[in-house]
Amino acid sequence: MIRVTGDTHGEEIRFYEENMVGEHSWTKDDYLMICGDFGYIFRNSPYERIFLDKLEEKPYTICFVDGNHENFPAIYEYPKEKWNGGYVHRIRKNIVHLMRGQVYTIEGKTFFTMGGGYSRDRMYRKPGVSWWPQEMPSNDEYREATQNLKEVGNRVDYILSHTAPKEVVNRMNRTCDENELELNGFFDWLMYEVEFKQWFFGHWHSDIGIDGGKFRAVWFDVCEIK
Numbered sequence: 001m002i003r004v005t006g007d008t009h010g011e012e013i014r015f016y017e018e019n020m021v022g023e024h025s026w027t028k029d030d031y032l033m034i035c036g037d038f039g040y041i042f043r044n045s046p047y048e049r050i051f052l053d054k055l056e057e058k059p060y061t062i063c064f065v066d067g068n069h070e071n072f073p074a075i076y077e078y079p080k081e082k083w084n085g086g087y088v089h090r091i092r093k094n095i096v097h098l099m100r101g102q103v104y105t106i107e108g109k110t111f112f113t114m115g116g117g118y119s120r121d122r123m124y125r126k127p128g129v130s131w132w133p134q135e136m137p138s139n140d141e142y143r144e145a146t147q148n149l150k151e152v153g154n155r156v157d158y159i160l161s162h163t164a165p166k167e168v169v170n171r172m173n174r175t176c177d178e179n180e181l182e183l184n185g186f187f188d189w190l191m192y193e194v195e196f197k198q199w200f201f202g203h204w205h206s207d208i209g210i211d212g213g214k215f216r217a218v219w220f221d222v223c224e225i226k
């Protein structure tokens with residue numbers, strides 16, 4: 001079973017039973033996908049690495065797209081490898097970072113991933129300590145995304161991202177930051193040019209479905225992909 005949840009922000013409580021109901025019964029055949037702001041590689045400290053080691057003891061696979069609150073240089077230090085058809089950073093044997101613009105096939109379902117986002121709280125953060133410029137995708141990452149999508153005929157089963165199309169954000173009665181519009185606009189293009197069943201995203205710290213659930217904002221909810 002593949003399950004999707006939202007921003008975990010390095011909070012250990014997210015793996016407590018009350019926040020992830022049934023998690024104790026998940027097996028090696030299960031996947032948990034996190035829609036950005038993973039946050040367990042943020043201070044890049046021994047304490048965080050001990051918690052990652054604890055997560056490594058779990059039988060299931062943890063996958064995450066990056067959000068805006070991530071320590072990108074620390075994530076990029078992990079080995080890059082091919083995994084289920086797309087590139088990942090291998091964090092632990094059962095933990096992978098789903099890189100931007102990739103298409104993966106897992107349990108016969110295809111996933112397009114595109115992390116990144118803009119930190120509205122950037123002014124309260126310190127570059128290289130609590131904020132990193134790689135939070136927004138580069139031109140190369142946009143190019144790789146469109147190329148990889150083209151190779152699968154602009155058709156996937158699921159899209160996983162951190163932020164969302166502008167049109168969807170507005171329908172949540174939220175507004176995009178002008179510094180994030182490039183990415184929101186790219187997603188606006190995707191929502192019309194790419195055929196997909198469902199799009200999951202984090203960032204907005206909301207659990208809400210839009211368009212009958214075709215677009216699903218996730219935070220604490222754990223959604224099953226059937």
Ligand SMILES: [Fe+2]
Nearest residue numbers: 007037067203
């Ligand atoms: Fe977040």
